[in-house]
Amino acid sequence: MQDWYKLARQRTDHILEAIKQQPFIKELMNGTLPSDIFQFYIHQDAMYLAAYKKVLASVGVKCEYEDDTQFFLDSATGIIHVENALHQIFLKENQLVHEPSPTCELYTSYLSRIVANHSLEEALAAVLPCFTIYKEIGDYIQANQTNKENNPFQDWIDTYGGEEFASSVNNAIAITNKYAANASEEVLAKMETAFTKASKLEWMFWNSAYTKEAWKI
Numbered sequence: 132m133q134d135w136y137k138l139a140r141q142r143t144d145h146i147l148e149a150i151k152q153q154p155f156i157k158e159l160m161n162g163t164l165p166s167d168i169f170q171f172y173i174h175q176d177a178m179y180l181a182a183y184k185k186v187l188a189s190v191g192v193k194c195e196y197e198d199d200t201q202f203f204l205d206s207a208t209g210i211i212h213v214e215n216a217l218h219q220i221f222l223k224e225n226q227l228v229h230e231p232s233p234t235c236e237l238y239t240s241y242l243s244r245i246v247a248n249h250s251l252e253e254a255l256a257a258v259l260p261c262f263t264i265y266k267e268i269g270d271y272i273q274a275n276q277t278n279k280e281n282n283p284f285q286d287w288i289d290t291y292g293g294e295e296f297a298s299s300v301n302n303a304i305a306i307t308n309k310y311a312a313n314a315s316e317e318v319l320a321k322m323e324t325a326f327t328k329a330s331k332l333e334w335m336f337w338n339s340a341y342t343k344e345a346w347k348i
């Protein structure tokens with residue numbers, strides 16, 4: 132499988148299209164997303180990223196080649212910078228929420244489990260939508276918005292639509308493709324399942340922010 136990502140991207144296109152149609156994304160793009168919803172999202176995302184950082188470091192440890200290990204360790208460190216930058220702008224201290232929503236818990240637990248107990252190939256496929264979907268959504272918003280001068284969420288949009296993130300995303304894709312090139316049919320099927328599931332969890336994460344998802348009891 133030479134270009135594994137291309138096929139996985141095609142097969143999950145409906146999920147990406149559904150994300151673009153979400154009110155969270157539409158209102159983020161036109162700048163009308165209510166601030167309580169964005170605050171809820173930023174808080175949940177802070178908890179998500181804290182877990183994701185550890186997941187990326189573990190993926191790095193599992194990699195066979197030194198450059199790949201370095202890439203994932205650098206990405207984990209990069210998250211600290213992104214977190215700090217975005218949170219300094221957006222995080223309002225007086226509204227701190229410490230409990231992860233069910234979806235945040237589900238997504239981070241899922242990734243941790245795959246990385247801890249499954250193959251490197253599956254782990255790479257599971258962490259990839261976090262890179263690629265944010266890149267696609269950042270680019271989509273930048274290409275379609277008409278309010279770059281006065282969108283209150285522009286710093287967030289530019290973080291993921293920017294060039295720096297693009298090179299990191301391309302590297303993550305290239306590494307995943309490299310391991311997929313030598314994977315058996317059985318492993319490839321598991322990779323696709325993991326990529327699809329993580330893509331759905333990205334959809335759920337934005338949806339859960341928009342509805343300010345809470346524990347049912």
Ligand SMILES: Cc1ncc(CO)c(N)n1
Nearest residue numbers: 176179180261262265336
């Ligand atoms: C839920 C989620 N997925 C991906 C990213 C991109 O790093 C993020 N910040 N949050």
